[in-house]
Amino acid sequence: MNILIFGPNGSGKGTQGAIIKKKFNIAHIESGAIFREHISQGTDLGKKAKAYIDQGELVPDDITIPMVLETLKQKGGNGWLLDGFPRNMVQAHKLWDALQKAHMPLDYVVEIKLPRDIAKQRIMGRRLCVNDNNHPNHIAIEAIKPVNGRCRICGGELKTRPDDQDEAAINKRHDIYYNEETGTMAAAHFFKKLAEEGKTKYLEIDGRGTIDEVTQELEKQLC
Numbered sequence: 001m002n003i004l005i006f007g008p009n010g011s012g013k014g015t016q017g018a019i020i021k022k023k024f025n026i027a028h029i030e031s032g033a034i035f036r037e038h039i040s041q042g043t044d045l046g047k048k049a050k051a052y053i054d055q056g057e058l059v060p061d062d063i064t065i066p067m068v069l070e071t072l073k074q075k076g077g078n079g080w081l082l083d084g085f086p087r088n089m090v091q092a093h094k095l096w097d098a099l100q101k102a103h104m105p106l107d108y109v110v111e112i113k114l115p116r117d118i119a120k121q122r123i124m125g126r127r128l129c130v131n132d133n134n135h136p137n138h139i140a141i142e143a144i145k146p147v148n149g150r151c152r153i154c155g156g157e158l159k160t161r162p163d164d165q166d167e168a169a170i171n172k173r174h175d176i177y178y179n180e181e182t183g184t185m186a187a188a189h190f191f192k193k194l195a196e197e198g199k200t201k202y203l204e205i206d207g208r209g210t211i212d213e214v215t216q217e218l219e220k221q222l223c
């Protein structure tokens with residue numbers, strides 16, 4: 001099963017992605033997480049990417065595209081969920097070309113839809129567990145509030161992502177995501193059109209509900 005997932009930062013895309021990965025036993029390939037790993041390991045690629053990431057800018061395509069396509073080739077043999085890529089039209093075309101060349105089907109494209117103001121509130125309150133980024137913790141959502149300042153799932157220490165607390169960086173990331181001309185929504189529409197031509201299936205999921213509600217809706221449609 002090969003799946004592409006779209007959703008603004010703050011839409012719960014990472015959380016839902018982890019659930020899909022488990023359900024289908026496929027690789028979860030997250031471009032942002034690959035960059036963060038390079039940064040924490042101090043690689044050349046990480047050093048080049050950091051300044052862009054801190055400001056909420058896209059890392060240039062000549063760094064991002066080969067990195068993601070190579071990871072897909074290396075880790076995606078038994079199916080994949082690609083998250084955070086493509087984010088613009090150039091990346092969308094390159095991905096589609098690479099899939100066709102490799103005769104790799106794209107089974108589903110999932111779009112988690114969330115209004116921009118809600119996405120922003122969710123980003124600023126989210127807290128990341130040092131043991132597992134996909135343990136949901138949010139200081140303003142009762143159902144997933146941290147317990148005594150620690151992860152509500154495992155008691156682990158909680159951190160924030162630096163680009164999550166910088167309002168200008170959040171706005172920039174959302175400007176890119178919601179841009180229907182050249183940004184991530186344009187890339188999503190590219191795949192929606194392919195679905196209309198019968199080349200993939202495009203699922204639109206309402207991201208406003210609780211984690212469980214969104215998961216249920218996703219599972220109903222992913223069959």
Ligand code: AMP
Nearest residue numbers: 031032052053057058059064084085087
């Ligand atoms: P994310 O974890 O998806 O929010 O990504 C964090 C940051 O990594 C983004 O704000 C970008 O700076 C960078 N990034 C992730 N994916 C891409 C991509 N497909 N193209 C360019 N930059 C990306």
